[in-house]
Amino acid sequence: xxxxxxxxxxxxxxxxxxxxxxxxxxxxxxxxxxxxxxxxxxxxxxxxxxxxxxxxxxxxxxxxxxxxxxxxxxxxxxxxxxxxxxxxxxxxxxxxxxxxxxxxxxxxxxxxxxxxxxxxxxxxxxxxxxxxxxxxxxxxxxxxxxxxxxxxxxxxxxxxxxxxxxxxxxxxxxxxxxxxxxxxxxxxxxxxxxxxxxxxxxxxxxxxxxxxxxxxxxxxxxxxxxxxxxxxxxxxxxxxxxxxxxxxxxxxxxxxxxxxxxxxxxxxxxxxxxxxxxxxxxxxxxxxxxxxxxxxxxxxxxxxxxxxxxxxxxxxxxxxxxxxxxxxxxxxxxxxxxxxxxxxxxxxxxxxxxxxxxxxxxxxxxxxxxxxxxxxxxxxxxxxxxxxxxxxxxxxxxxxxxxxxxxxxxxxxxxxxxxxxxxxxxxxxxxxxxxxxxxxxxxxxxxxxxxxxxxxxxxxxxxxxxxxxxxxxxxxxxxxxxxxxxxxxxxxxxxxxxxxxxxxxxxxxxxxxxxxxxxxxxxxxxxxxxxxxxxxxxxxxxxxxxxxxxxxxxxxxxxxxxxxxxxxxxxxxxxxxxxxxxxxxxxxxxxxxxxxxxxxxxxxxxxxxxxxx
Amino acid sequence: xxxxxxxxxxxxxxxxxxxxxxxxxxxxxxxxxxxxxxxxxxxxxxxxxxxxxxxxxxxxxxxxxxxxxxxxxxxxxxxxx
Numbered sequence: 001x002x003x004x005x006x007x008x009x010x011x012x013x014x015x016x017x018x019x020x021x022x023x024x025x026x027x028x029x030x031x032x033x034x035x036x037x038x039x040x041x042x043x044x045x046x047x048x049x050x051x052x053x054x055x056x057x058x059x060x061x062x063x064x065x066x067x068x069x070x071x072x073x074x075x076x077x078x079x080x081x082x083x084x085x086x087x088x089x090x091x092x093x094x095x096x097x098x099x100x101x102x103x104x105x106x107x108x109x110x111x112x113x114x115x116x117x118x119x120x121x122x123x124x125x126x127x128x129x130x131x132x133x134x135x136x137x138x139x140x141x142x143x144x145x146x147x148x149x150x151x152x153x154x155x156x157x158x159x160x161x162x163x164x165x166x167x168x169x170x171x172x173x174x175x176x177x178x179x180x181x182x183x184x185x186x187x188x189x190x191x192x193x194x195x196x197x198x199x200x201x202x203x204x205x206x207x208x209x210x211x212x213x214x215x216x217x218x219x220x221x222x223x224x225x226x227x228x229x230x231x232x233x234x235x236x237x238x239x240x241x242x243x244x245x246x247x248x249x250x251x252x253x254x255x256x257x258x259x260x261x262x263x264x265x266x267x268x269x270x271x272x273x274x275x276x277x278x279x280x281x282x283x284x285x286x287x288x289x290x291x292x293x294x295x296x297x298x299x300x301x302x303x304x305x306x307x308x309x310x311x312x313x314x315x316x317x318x319x320x321x322x323x324x325x326x327x328x329x330x331x332x333x334x335x336x337x338x339x340x341x342x343x344x345x346x347x348x349x350x351x352x353x354x355x356x357x358x359x360x361x362x363x364x365x366x367x368x369x370x371x372x373x374x375x376x377x378x379x380x381x382x383x384x385x386x387x388x389x390x391x392x393x394x395x396x397x398x399x400x401x402x403x404x405x406x407x408x409x410x411x412x413x414x415x416x417x418x419x420x421x422x423x424x425x426x427x428x429x430x431x432x433x434x435x436x437x438x439x440x441x442x443x444x445x446x447x448x449x450x451x452x453x454x455x456x457x458x459x460x461x462x463x464x465x466x467x468x469x470x471x472x473x474x475x476x477x478x479x480x481x482x483x484x485x486x487x488x489x490x491x492x493x494x495x496x497x498x499x500x501x502x503x504x505x506x507x508x509x510x511x512x513x514x515x516x517x518x519x520x521x522x523x524x525x526x527x528x529x530x531x532x533x534x535x536x537x538x539x540x541x542x543x544x545x546x547x548x549x550x551x552x553x554x555x556x557x558x559x560x561x562x563x564x565x566x567x568x569x570x571x572x573x574x575x576x577x578x579x580x581x582x583x584x585x586x587x588x589x590x591x592x593x594x595x596x597x598x599x600x601x602x603x604x605x606x607x608x609x610x611x612x613x
Numbered sequence: 614x615x616x617x618x619x620x621x622x623x624x625x626x627x628x629x630x631x632x633x634x635x636x637x638x639x640x641x642x643x644x645x646x647x648x649x650x651x652x653x654x655x656x657x658x659x660x661x662x663x664x665x666x667x668x669x670x671x672x673x674x675x676x677x678x679x680x681x682x683x684x685x686x687x688x689x690x691x692x693x694x
Contacts (some may be wrong), residue, residue, distance in 0.1 A: 062647040099676045102649035132675075187643060191651035208675050213659075216677070220660040220670060314679045318664040321681070327668075405678055427641065427684045429648050432677040 002174045003044065003052040005086070006165075007078055009110060010094030011103055012060030015122045015432040018442045019094060019152035020057045023162075026445035028057070030453075033073050033082065038410035039348065040077075047166045056088060063106040064113075064182055068426070069353040079113065080179030087177040090169050091117040092161075097149065098127035098209075098434070100134065101202060103195035107143065107189065112183050116172050117145055120161050124149040126436070128525050131206040139201035153439040212307075212434040219308070225315050232308075233334060236299045240338045241369070251291070255284030273474060275465065282466020283459070285517050286570055290454065292369065293342050296335055297450045298443075300346055303331075305438035309349070310430055317428055319519060323410050324417030326352070326428055329359040333409070336366035340571045344578050345450065352426035358416050358577055363586050364566055365409040367402045373519040374562050375401060381543040382555035398560075404563050408595065420587070465569045471526075473513045483528065487512040501561075501597060502554040502604035511567070553607035557600040564596035615692040620671065621685035623658035629690035630655055636687035649673055650688055 020028070033040050041057040058077055059070035066072035073082070080087025095103045100121065107119055109345070121127070121134065140147045147601030148164045151157025169310045219225055259276045266272035271287055303309045309331065317327030328350040336343030343363045350356040379394050386393045417423075471486070478484030491509030498508050506528045516519030522542070529545050566572060566589050576585040617632050631654045634642045650656075650673060657672040665680035 064646050065643045099674070101674050102654075102676045105649075105651070106647070187646040188652075191646060195651065195653065205675065208677070210674055212677070216660065216670070222661065222663040226663050310679065313668065314668055315663060317668050317679075317681070318662050333646075427644065428679060428681050429644055429684065430679045431648065432670055432679050434677075 004090060004169060004172060004174050005052040005054045005056065005088045006169075007056045007058055007088035007091045008094065009058055009074070009078065009091050010060060010122075011062050011096075011106065011431070013431055014060070014094045014096050014103075015152045016057060016060065016094055017446070018439065019120075019122065019150075019158070020055060021442055021445045022152050022155065022158055024055055026449070028449075030449075033077075036261075048162055049144070049166050051166060051169075053058070053165070055092075061106070062103070063109045063187070064185065065187070068351045070351065073446075075182055078110075078115075080183050081182070082179065086175065087179055088178050089116070089172050089174050091115050092165070093117055093119045093214050094122050094152075095119065096127075097121035097124045097134065098130055098132050100132075101195075101198045104198055105191045107145075108190045108194055109185055109187075111143065111145060112185060112234060113180070115177060116169055118161075118168050118504075119143065119145055119147045121147065121149045122152050125319075126434075130209055131204065132202070133204040135201050135203050139197070142197040142200060151216070153442065172213060182258065195557055203419065209434045215435055216311070216432070219311050220314065225311075229315050230310055232303075232312075236296070236334075239299065240292050240295050241316075243295055244440070247291040248288055248509060251284070251288050255280055255495050257292030259284075270474070270477075274470060277474070278467045281612050282470065282516060283463055284324075285466075285520060287455075289339050289341070289370075292338050293454055294339050294447065296342050297447055300335065300342075301443055301446050304349070305436065305443060307433045307435045310432050313430065314432065317423070321425070323413045324425070325358060325413055326350070326355055326426060327430075329355060332359050333366055334365060336363040336368060339368050339370070339453065340366065340568070341574050342450070344571070344574050345453070347578065352423075354417075354421045354423040355426055357579060357584065358413055358421045360579055361421070361584070361591075362409040362413050363411065364568070364571055364588070364592060365405045367405045367563070368516040368518075370568065371401075371562055373522050375559065377522055377525075377543060378546070378555055378559050381546045382550075401559060401563055404599075408564070412591075412595075465573075469513050469516050473524075479605055483509065501601040502551070502557040503561075503600070503607075504554070507547070507554075507558065514567055516569055518562065521567070551608075553604045553611065556607050557604035560599040560603040561596050564599055565593050566592035566596075617691050620656060620658070620688040620690045621669065621682050621688045623656075623690065624660070625658055627692070628655065628657040629692045632689045633690040634687055635689050638687070639677050641684060641687055645684070645688060648678060649676060650678075656688075656690055 008016055008020055020041065020043060023045045028041045028043040031040050043055050043057070044052065045055060047054050056077070058074040061071045061074045064075055066075055076082050077085060078088065078091070091110060091113075093107060095107065110117065127134070136147050136149060146164060146168045148161050150161045219228055259280050262276045262280065263272055266275070271561030293346065303312070312330060315327070316330040316435070320326055320329050329347075332343045332347045332350070335346055340363045343366065344360050347356050347359050347363075350359055375398060379397055383394045383397050388396060472490070473485050473487040475485055488509050490512050491505060494508040494511065495503075495505045510524035510528050512520050513524045525546070526542050529542065529549070551586075572585060572589060574589055576582065579585060615629070615630055618629075619635065622625040623629065631652055633652060634645060636642055654674055658669060659672050659677065662668045667677050669682065669685050670677055670679050671685065
C-alpha cells in the first residue's frame with residue numbers, strides 16, 4: 001500500500017520541526033522547491049498499526065493568506081497548486097496549546113480546505129504548567145475535527161497523537177486528494193467564529209507567563225537590552241575563536257600527517273601529488289573550519305530554541321531597516337565574520353525573499369576568519385609596528401580592513417535594495433515566543449543536520465574543485481613548477497588586466513589556486529616565490545621576500561583586494577544553493593570582483609600619488 | 614465607550630482592546646489579522662525598541678507580537694476606562 005502523504009502545518013514556533021524530528025527520527029530528505037529557495041523537508045515514519053506515512057514539513061504559516069514567499073509555497077503545496085507535486089492526502093495541524101486563542105482562526109481557515117485533518121495542541125505540558133485549561137472535547141465538538149494534545153519533544157507525548165492518526169485516517173485513500181484554488185476567506189468572520197469557540201473551549205486562561213515577562217523587561221530594556229546583546233555576541237565570537245583553536249590544530253595536524261603518510265608510502269608521481277596536494281590539502285582546508293561551524297551553530301540553535309533570537313532581531317530591527325534590511329538579517333551577517341558559509345546557511349530565518357537575497361549577497365563583505373592569514377602576512381610585511389597615539393598601527397590597519405568591509409556592506413545593501421533587489425519593505429510582524437529551555441535531542445539533531453550538510457559539500461563539490469585546481473597548478477609539469485603550469489598560463493593572461501591596479505605576475509598566478517579559499521593564497525605565494533620549508537618558516541621568510549618584491553602601494557592594494565574579492569569557491573557554492581540561482585551567484589561574483597578591482601585600484605593609485613608627492 | 618487611539622500611541626504598560634483597523638492597506642490588515650489581531654482582543658504595549666521607539670512589542674491575549682511603529686499605527690485600540 002502506498003504511503004499516506006501527511007502535511008505538517010503550523011505557525012512558526014509551534015514546534016513543527018521538533019515534532020518532525022521526533023516522528024521521523026530526524027531523517028529527512030531536504031531539497032528546494034523548484035525555482036525557489038524554499039526548503040522542502042520530507043521524512044517517513046510508521047504508525048502503531050504499521051501504516052507508512054510520508055511526512056511533509058511545510059514552512060510556518062499563520063493562515064491561508066500568504067505573508068512571504070515561504071508561506072506562499074506552503075499554501076500552494078497544501079492546496080495542490082505546486083507543479084510536479086500532488087496535494088497531501090491529509091493534514092496534521094499543530095498549534096501551541098498555551099496560545100490557542102490567538103491561532104484558532106487559522107485552524108478554521110485550514111478546515112475550509114476540506115481535507116482530512118487532525119489538530120494537535122502542542123507543548124501541552126507548558127500550557128498546563130502555566131495553568132491554561134482547555135476542554136478538548138468541547139473544542140472537538142465545536143470545530144468538528146479530531147483534537148489531540150501532545151508534547152512533541154517526548155515519545156510518550158507523541159504516542160496519543162500517533163494512535164489518533166491511525167484511527168482518523170484509516171479510511172483515507174492515498175492519492176485521492178484533489179487540487180483546488182486557494183479559498184478566499186473572510187478573516188473577520190472566521191475570527192468571530194474562533195472567538196465564540198474559544199469562549200467555550202478555553203476553560204481558564206491565566207495571564208502571560210511571568211518568567212517571559214520578567215526576562216523581557218531586562219532583555220528588551222532600551223539600555224540594558226543592547227548591552228546584553230553585545231555581550232552575548234562578544235561571548236559567541238570569543239567562543240568561536242578560542243574554543244576552536246585546539247580542535248583546529250588537531251585537524252590541521254591530522255591532515256598534514258595524512259599528507260606525509262601518502263607521500264612517503266606512494267612512489268613519487270602524479271598519483272601521490274593528486275592525493276596529497278589535491279585531495280587531502282583541498283578537503284583539509286575546508287574541514288579545518290568544522291570546529292568553528294559547530295560552535296557557531298550550537299550557539300545559534302540554542303539562542304533560537306530558547307526564544308532569544310527574535311528578541312535580538314527586535315533590538316536590531318530599526319538599525320537594519322535604515323539600510324533596507326530587517327532585524328532577522330543580523331545573525332547571519334554576524335556569523336559571516338567567522339565564515340560566510342554558516343552565515344549564508346542561517347539566512348533561512350529571514351522572512352522576505354528580497355531581504356534574504358540581499359543578506360546573502362552582502363554576507364561575503366563581512367571579514368571572515370580565513371582572511372586573517374592573508375592580512376597577517378601583508379600587514380606584517382608592509383605596515384611598521386609603530387604606535388599612533390595609544391594605538392598600534394598594525395592593529396589599526398586590521399581594524400580599518402574590518403570597518404571597510406562593514407561600511408561597504410551597508411552601502412551595498414542600500415544600493416541593492418534601491419535597485420536590483422528592489423521591493424516593498426517587508427513589514428516586521430514577528431511573534432516573540434515565550435522563553436523555553438531548549439530540548440537536547442532536537443538540538444543535537446538540528447546541529448547534526450547542519451554539520452552533515454557542510455561535510456557533504458566538502459566531500460563532493462569542494463573535493464572536485466580542489467582536484468581541478470590541483471590539476472591547473474601541477475600540469476603541464478615543467479622545471480618552472482607552478483609558473484609553467486596552466487595556473488601560470490592563466491596568471492599570464494590575467495596579468496595585463498591586474499597590472500593597472502599594481503599586481504605583478506606572481507600575484508596573478510597566486511590568485512588562481514587562491515580561488516579555492518582565501519588563505520590558500522598565502523601558500524600559493526610561497527610556491528610562486530619558490531620557498532621551501534615548514535609553514536612558519538615560509539610565512540616568516542615570505543614576508544621579507546614580499547617586502548623586496550612588492551612596492552608599498554602594491555601591498556596595500558593587495559589588502560584592499562582581499563576586503564572584497566569573492567575568492568572562496570565554497571562560499572559561492574553555498575550561495576548558489578541557498579539562492580537557487582546561477583544568475584544571482586554570477587551577480588554576486590561579478591559585483592564583488594568589480595568592487596575588489598576598484599578598491600585595489602584606488603588604493604594603488606592614491607598610495608603611489610602620495611609617495612611621489 | 615472608551616477613547617479610541619492607535620496602538621502605537623499607548624504608553625508602556627497601558628492596556629486596551631482592539632477596536633478595528635485604520636489602514637487603507639487591506640493587505641496589511643490581512644497580515645495583522647492572520648497573526649492574530651481581532652476586534653475585542655486585549656492588547657498591552659510592553660516595550661519599545663532602543664532606536665526611535667520602534668519596533669514595539671505588544672501583548673495580544675497570551676502572545677507577544679513585535680511590529681514596527683507604522684504597522685502598529687494601523688491597529689485601533691479602545692482604551693479601558
